[in-house]
Amino acid sequence: xxxxxxxxxQSGKILKINVAGALKRRLMDMxxxxxxxxxxxxxxPLGDPIEVxxxxxxxxxxxGEAKNIxxxxxx
Amino acid sequence: xxNKHNSENQNNRAIKKSLTIAVAGNPNAGKSTLINAIxxxxxxxxxxxxxxxxxxxxxxxxxxxxxxxVDLPGTYSLSPYTQEEVIARDYLVHEKPDIVLNVVDATNxxxxxxxxxxxxxxxxPLVMALNMHDEARQKGLRIDAEKMESILGxxxxxxxxxxHEGIDRLIETAIAFADDPxxxxxxxxxxxxDIEAAVKTVLGDLQEYPQNNSNSLPxxxxxxxxxxxxxxxxxxxxxxxxxxxxxxxxxxxxxxHGEDIEALMADERYGLAAxxxxxxxxxxxxxxxxxxxxxxxxxxxxxxGMPLFLALMYLVFSLTFTLGDPPMxxxxxxxxxxxxxxxxxxxxxxxxxxxxxxxxxxxxxxxxVIVFLPNILLLFLAIAILEDxxxxxxxAFIMDRLMHKIGLHGKSFIPxxxxxxxxxxxxxxxxxxxxxxxRLTTMLVTPLMSCGARLPIYLLIIPAFFPPxxxxxxxxxxxxIGILIAVVTAKLLRSTLFKGExxxxxxxxxPYRMPTPKGVLIHMWERGWLYLKKAGTIILGISILMWAMTxxxxxxxxxxxxxxxxxxxxxxxxAGKEEKSEQMASIENQAGEEALRYSIAGRxxxxxxxxxxxxxxxxxxxxxxxxxxxxxxxxxxxxGIIYSVGKANEESETLREKLKNTYTPLIxxxxxxxxxxxxxxxxTIAVTGRESGSWKWAMLQLGGLTLLAYVLTFIVFQxxxxxxxxx
Numbered sequence: 001x002x003x004x005x006x007x008x009x010q011s012g013k014i015l016k017i018n019v020a021g022a023l024k025r026r027l028m029d030m031x032x033x034x035x036x037x038x039x040x041x042x043x044x045p046l047g048d049p050i051e052v053x054x055x056x057x058x059x060x061x062x063x064g065e066a067k068n069i070x071x072x073x074x075x
Numbered sequence: 076x077x078n079k080h081n082s083e084n085q086n087n088r089a090i091k092k093s094l095t096i097a098v099a100g101n102p103n104a105g106k107s108t109l110i111n112a113i114x115x116x117x118x119x120x121x122x123x124x125x126x127x128x129x130x131x132x133x134x135x136x137x138x139x140x141x142x143x144x145v146d147l148p149g150t151y152s153l154s155p156y157t158q159e160e161v162i163a164r165d166y167l168v169h170e171k172p173d174i175v176l177n178v179v180d181a182t183n184x185x186x187x188x189x190x191x192x193x194x195x196x197x198x199x200p201l202v203m204a205l206n207m208h209d210e211a212r213q214k215g216l217r218i219d220a221e222k223m224e225s226i227l228g229x230x231x232x233x234x235x236x237x238x239h240e241g242i243d244r245l246i247e248t249a250i251a252f253a254d255d256p257x258x259x260x261x262x263x264x265x266x267x268x269d270i271e272a273a274v275k276t277v278l279g280d281l282q283e284y285p286q287n288n289s290n291s292l293p294x295x296x297x298x299x300x301x302x303x304x305x306x307x308x309x310x311x312x313x314x315x316x317x318x319x320x321x322x323x324x325x326x327x328x329x330x331x332h333g334e335d336i337e338a339l340m341a342d343e344r345y346g347l348a349a350x351x352x353x354x355x356x357x358x359x360x361x362x363x364x365x366x367x368x369x370x371x372x373x374x375x376x377x378x379x380g381m382p383l384f385l386a387l388m389y390l391v392f393s394l395t396f397t398l399g400d401p402p403m404x405x406x407x408x409x410x411x412x413x414x415x416x417x418x419x420x421x422x423x424x425x426x427x428x429x430x431x432x433x434x435x436x437x438x439x440x441x442x443x444v445i446v447f448l449p450n451i452l453l454l455f456l457a458i459a460i461l462e463d464x465x466x467x468x469x470x471a472f473i474m475d476r477l478m479h480k481i482g483l484h485g486k487s488f489i490p491x492x493x494x495x496x497x498x499x500x501x502x503x504x505x506x507x508x509x510x511x512x513x514r515l516t517t518m519l520v521t522p523l524m525s526c527g528a529r530l531p532i533y534l535l536i537i538p539a540f541f542p543p544x545x546x547x548x549x550x551x552x553x554x555x556i557g558i559l560i561a562v563v564t565a566k567l568l569r570s571t572l573f574k575g576e577x578x579x580x581x582x583x584x585x586p587y588r589m590p591t592p593k594g595v596l597i598h599m600w601e602r603g604w605l606y607l608k609k610a611g612t613i614i615l616g617i618s619i620l621m622w623a624m625t626x627x628x629x630x631x632x633x634x635x636x637x638x639x640x641x642x643x644x645x646x647x648x649x650a651g652k653e654e655k656s657e658q659m660a661s662i663e664n665q666a667g668e669e670a671l672r673y674s675i676a677g678r679x680x681x682x683x684x685x686x687x688x689x690x691x692x693x694x695x696x697x698x699x700x701x702x703x704x705x706x707x708x709x710x711x712x713x714x715g716i717i718y719s720v721g722k723a724n725e726e727s728e729t730l731r732e733k734l735k736n737t738y739t740p741l742i743x744x745x746x747x748x749x750x751x752x753x754x755x756x757x758x759t760i761a762v763t764g765r766e767s768g769s770w771k772w773a774m775l776q777l778g779g780l781t782l783l784a785y786v787l788t789f790i791v792f793q794x795x796x797x798x799x800x801x802x
Binding site: 017020022023024025026027028029030031033034035036041042043044045046047048049051055056057058059060061062065 | 151152154156182183184185186189334335337338341342345367368371375376377378380381468472473475476477479485579580581582583584585586
């Protein structure tokens with residue numbers, strides 16, 4: 001399951017980033033590291049990107065990018 | 076006694092007369108506000124060498140010491156990602172400031188600390204400004220600054236930059252630490268035992284590595300960066316990414332942890348940041364729904380988000396142009412007044428080249444650009460408010476889906492929108508784009524957003540050739556054509572010249588904050604000043620050139636004498652006063668037409684007529700188009716001169732009449748189409764040249780758009796002629 005599969009209001013725990021290179025580095029620098037909790041807050045009016053809450057701040061990313069982030073759903 | 080004396084001496088020697096303090100931190104941590112609070116009006120803005128990223132620095136005296144404050148672009152990490160981050164990283168690594176002032180957002184401790192740990196690794200003495208302390212308190216966050224100090228081993232000063240709290244203590248501390256680097260005892264950032272073992276072997280091997288030329292870089296930091304295969308560190312040290320000792324050192328780590336080394340290190344650093352946050356930060360039991368979330372619930376709402384955004388943009392836009400209108404009039408009047416004062420220095424009726432250069436060339440040309448200053452300042456004011464409040468990030472969030480389709484980032488939307496007003500501030504607004512490919516693409520297509528100066532052309536042409544029911548739809552069609560071409564061109568550029576993966580969107584949505592008037596005004600003025608200074612110098616040059624092209628060579632003496640005779644004849648004739656002035660005006664118009672036809676611009680117009688015929692234009696339109704390069708609306712005035720109707724504007728009925736009698740509606744449409752797409756005005760070209768850092772792009776914009784305009788107008792004219800539409 002990936003971050004893109006979570007719906008607004010759902011949260012999960014990050015397991016792994018399945019992409020290499022600049023995107024991965026950026027994600028990690030922004031706090032998307034394994035073991036971190038993340039919750040999906042909102043979807044943009046046009047359906048993409050999405051807003052997530054991580055490490056007590058708001059991060060937005062495209063669905064295509066969120067697909068590379070493996071999560072396990074939590075309550 | 077002697078010992079003490081000695082140590083004092085040493086201290087004295089260590090004290091430097093001038094200090095450099097670099098201010099670094101995450102974006103949105105309040106860095107600018109803090110710097111404004113410290114340096115205020117002493118701040119000067121330039122560009123970092125070689126790039127167009129704003130460099131802000133301030134020199135000031137503090138207790139007899141000369142302090143240079145350097146504002147580094149907001150940075151999330153020292154593994155740089157954006158152009159701004161590369162600048163910050165290079166400055167910190169190579170320039171070695173005396174001290175780093177790390178601005179940390181107290182409401183977002185963990186992610187900010189991730190960067191702090193990277194700064195500490197660099198080994199530059201660090202003082203932390205724990206900023207927005209008041210906001211953190213309001214949220215019920217309690218931060219133990221002393222505990223942070225003792226864990227990190229560097230000074231931590233709580234500040235509220237917006238209220239000037241803690242600023243003096245911050246400077247005092249920074250200076251004290253800079254004077255006595257020994258006081259700086261940062262905690263070693265301990266990575267796990269495996270990584271530490273690898274670091275040790277890399278450090279040992281690095282010393283013996285022949286190509287290593289990285290003696291100026293901090294050793295441990297370099298070892299870590301090399302293990303991460305940081306591209307810049309590899310380049311600087313001369314160590315290839317596949318150096319055997321690196322592969323050996325990291326292979327084991329990868330096998331043991333099943334993750335690449337980059338991820339391991341990020342995990343470790345975030346682990347440390349999380350650990351420190353747990354130690355020093357007390358959160359309230361239950362998180363309150365923050366103001367930002369409540370605002371976003373409306374502003375980013377599925378149904379309300381888009382209309383609200385469009386309404387806000389419309390408001391910004393109409394305010395910019397309605398509020399900007401009166402001061403524009405004042406500036407116009409001022410330049411008109413100074414032109415006539417200056418002209419008054421010469422005896423009436425005298426033909427002086429110097430007078431013409433000063434009044435028509437310089438005052439006319441530069442005035443024509445400065446006249447946009449009120450609009451530009453207001454637009455920059457609006458942008459500064461949108462940026463400082465945090466809404467700009469939401470704009471990107473809302474518009475990204477559309478912009479992504481043409482290969483751009485959501486943030487590209489704002490410059491393109493501003494382009495409907497004026498391309499110059501629009502191109503300057505591309506500064507908010509982090510990715511260079513995105514920025515260049517946006518810059519190149521922005522002139523296709525039909526700007527305000529092109530409106531007079533449409534307003535002249537449309538009523539001349541089309542029946543009233545077609546007026547509004549025609550105008551709309553022209554604007555839509557511009558947008559469509561921009562979309563196609565952007566897509567084309569992103570898949571050819573600026574090919575490359577589209578940049579990840581991954582972007583922080585910062586909390587909304589009330590912009591401070593001081594910060595917003597400083598922001599506005601900095602950019603406004605850059606516009607004046609940069610555009611001003613180049614535009615002055617081009618104005619003189621354009622003036623020369625429409626002035627030289629002057630009419631031969633024979634013709635001048637002929638017109639002079641005719642003038643005298645009228646004066647001498649026994650006609651009424653009104654009749655006389657009418658006749659005089661007609662002579663002046665004829666003289667103007669003759670002079671323009673004889674000038675370089677006129678000759679170019681005539682010379683290029685064969686090229687223009689296939690798109691339906693004659694030399695007169697060609698000459699006016701050359702004039703339009705100075706500023707688009709000049710086209711109308713030039714047509715007025717050529718058609719001998721004197722001072723023409725878009726309301727000019729006589730000119731419309733003449734146009735209607737000379738050209739077909741198809742040609743009218745082609746004129747509009749060509750003016751819409753072709754070479755943007757010189758101010759736009761000048762700004763593109765400056766902002767892109769290379770005249771290459773400005774020339775591409777000029778040539779590419781003109782060629783595109785030619786091809787499209789050709790197709791339209793030929794098809795129209797063939798099908799018999801509008802002839």
